[in-house]
Amino acid sequence: MKAGSNLEKVLAAGHFAVTAECGPPRGADPEQVRKKTPFLKGFIDACNVTDNQTSVVRMSSLAGSMILAENGIEPLMQMVTRDRNRIALQSDVLGASALGVRNLLCLSGDHQTFGDDPEAKNVHDIDSIQLLDLVRMMRDEGKFPSGKELKGAPKLFLGCAVNPFADPYDIRVPRLALKVAAGADFVQTQCIYNIDKFERYMADLRQRGLHEKVAVLAGVTPLKSAGMAKFMKRNVAGMDIPDEVIKRISSVGKKEQPQLGIDMCIELIERLKGVEGVRGVHVMAIEWEEKVEEIVSKAGLLPRP
Amino acid sequence: MVPCTGRVEEVVMMKAFENGADGVMVVGCLEGDCHFLEGNLRARRRVERVAALLTDAGIGGERIRMFNLSAGEGSKFAAYAEEMDQHIKKLGPSPINIVRGTPQPVASQGERT
Amino acid sequence: MIVGNAKPLAEILQMIESHQKIIIAGCHGCVTVCRAGGEKEVQILASALRLAREAVKNPLEIREVSLERQCDPEYLETMRPYAGDYQAVVSIGCGAGVQFLAEHFAALPIYPGINTNFIGVTERQGEWAERCQACGDCMLHLTGGICPIARCSKSILHGPCGGSVDGHCEIDKDVPCGWQLIIDRLRALNMMDSYEKLRPMKSWRTSRDGGPRRIVREDLTR
Incomplete structure (x- = not known):
């Protein structure tokens, strides 16, 4: 065991893992996090806590992680390189580990032009791959990048994200190989709607033998409506939603669309379970945490180990 | 006289106002008909830039205008000149001439009747 | 080259509000090429400032100067003989030029007339793009x-x-x-x-x- 997190144990035991996502609130009220926990507790192995996603200021991912942990949910803390230089990143890695966080997802983060503070300085002292390498070194070698010894190495199960649908396609598997070489133990993917393209990605990934080195957790997001699908297709960079998917969700009335979205998500998970190398799902039910149980349960993934 | 409006620099237009012009009309050949390919198009962009500067300087960007006609259109030139004259008269003297107390030209015979 | 672009006239007018006699200094280097701070731009800016100030009955006397380069001391020094006759300088050189002028003319306020943007190239006429961050x-x-x-x-x-x-x-x-x-x-x-x-x-x-x-x-x- 590298970090001894629940997620690491579930994967090591060969179970199909389930993670979910929880965005901390736009304020200091801890209740906003606590009230989501009954929808997640017992249904997932770990929960991502986002780090100012889309550059919108929110409660810090470390604080959000601690509130989840207090309520019996294992946090998977996200950390972006957009806002902190290597000094702050190292310090927060140590702090998170000291407080009991055992999973860390290393990201570069959405550019600040998307958020509330487009005038902010964009740090990017190091990139997400260098952050993986940095934390792996701290964990496995017990050293700072400066070479100085750590008094207590951080214990973190390390993850990265990939978007198999971004361009150029043929760099996507090599770039994951870089992340794995840098220290990624698991990878969560961008939400999948184009299953054919994802299967092609997995085939390319397997050809490189990467499925044996990194646990792939396939990302899914249930559609709430046809409008949401069209909006994401239009506005989210690197989001690949095929026309058939939009046609299908549009085929029923507005009232029935949420349930169809859930059903489509469950079908997708069923199919993903059969893809060699996929070792779990990452259910991103955006502001719809109350549906996680239904999705996970109907996909035959309950009870959790 | 310049051979092409493309030769009319911004500073020349600006100087006209410094020298007391209430308005400036830049008259070029028809668009697409420039002997030097795109001199008149360049002039139009310069006129736009000078208009913006005049607005920023408090003189009024509407005091400069570009017109296009062919060399043979004498009557059209006269019509444009008349149009510009009316336009500037409506605007009144430039703030520079007001400050300087420049005497205003007496209205011509034709206008009195 | 170092690419810059003009500051709004209102911003420059505010900087020089209290002065009646100024120098506008251009530069024959990068900012001439990117059409922000060369000889022509000095003339245009000077004319616009004179018009704006006369219109509010606060006329401005301007000496229009274009230095070979504002980032080399020998060219700055050519301003020495007359600089003392003026109350301020608006430099439309890059940020380096503005600062070097300030260092050389300790008694004169030096104001920036352009914003210095980046090290870049002319992608086509009238369009410049960043290429180097000088890391x-x-x-x-x-x-x-x-x-x-x-x-x-x-x-x-x-x-x-x-x-x-x-x-x-x-x-x-x-x-x-x-x-x-x-x-x-x-x-x-x-x-x-x-x-x-x-x-x-x-x-x-x-x-x-x-x-x-x-x-x-x-x-x-x-």
Whole structure:
């Protein structure tokens, strides 16, 4: 065991893992996090806590992680390189580990032009791959990048994200190989709607033998409506939603669309379970945490180990 | 006289106002008909830039205008000149001439009747 | 070249509000090429300022000057004989020129008449684009001659990120993805084998992050 997190144990035991996502609130009220926990507790192995996603200021991912942990949910803390230089990143890695966080997802983060503070300085002292390498070194070698010894190495199960649908396609598997070489133990993917393209990605990934080195957790997001699908297709960079998917969700009335979205998500998970190398799902039910149980349960993934 | 409006620099237009012009009309050949390919198009962009500067300087960007006609259109030139004259008269003297107390030209015979 | 563009007239008018006699100093270097601070721009700015000030009955006397370069002392010194006759200087040179003027003419307020934007190129007439961030440790030999620091919105060293779509950056469809450009070049040059090399964290000491920079060439100093 590298970090001894629940997620690491579930994967090591060969179970199909389930993670979910929880965005901390736009304020200091801890209740906003606590009230989501009954929808997640017992249904997932770990929960991502986002780090100012889309550059919108929110409660810090470390604080959000601690509130989840207090309520019996294992946090998977996200950390972006957009806002902190290597000094702050190292310090927060140590702090998170000291407080009991055992999973860390290393990201570069959405550019600040998307958020509330487009005038902010964009740090990017190091990139997400260098952050993986940095934390792996701290964990496995017990050293700072400066070479100085750590008094207590951080214990973190390390993850990265990939978007198999971004361009150029043929760099996507090599770039994951870089992340794995840098220290990624698991990878969560961008939400999948184009299953054919994802299967092609997995085939390319397997050809490189990467499925044996990194646990792939396939990302899914249930559609709430046809409008949401069209909006994401239009506005989210690197989001690949095929026309058939939009046609299908549009085929029923507005009232029935949420349930169809859930059903489509469950079908997708069923199919993903059969893809060699996929070792779990990452259910991103955006502001719809109350549906996680239904999705996970109907996909035959309950009870959790 | 310049051979092409493309030769009319911004500073020349600006100087006209410094020298007391209430308005400036830049008259070029028809668009697409420039002997030097795109001199008149360049002039139009310069006129736009000078208009913006005049607005920023408090003189009024509407005091400069570009017109296009062919060399043979004498009557059209006269019509444009008349149009510009009316336009500037409506605007009144430039703030520079007001400050300087420049005497205003007496209205011509034709206008009195 | 160093690329700059004009400040709004109102901003300059405010800077020089209390003065009646000023110098406008242009520069024959980079800012002449990018049409922000050359001889013509000095004339146009001077004319606009004179008009604006006369219109509010507060006339302004301007000496129009274009220096060969504002970043070399010998050219600045050509202003010495008459500088004392004026109350201030508006420099439309780059930020280096404005500051060097200030250093050389201690008693004169020096105001910036343009914004200094970036080190870039003329992509076509009237259109300039950034190419270099002057990080002080060039790595263009590794990236096909395209700089990830200057051309990637996140300056990442292992790109492209997940926001690259159809060759453009997630921040704007008009911004090309720097890493897509790098990969296209590496592929054309048959240099893709270097792509999967893990690059160490970049040292920013040679960049502005290490503090103001200086180069001393012993072979050239006297």
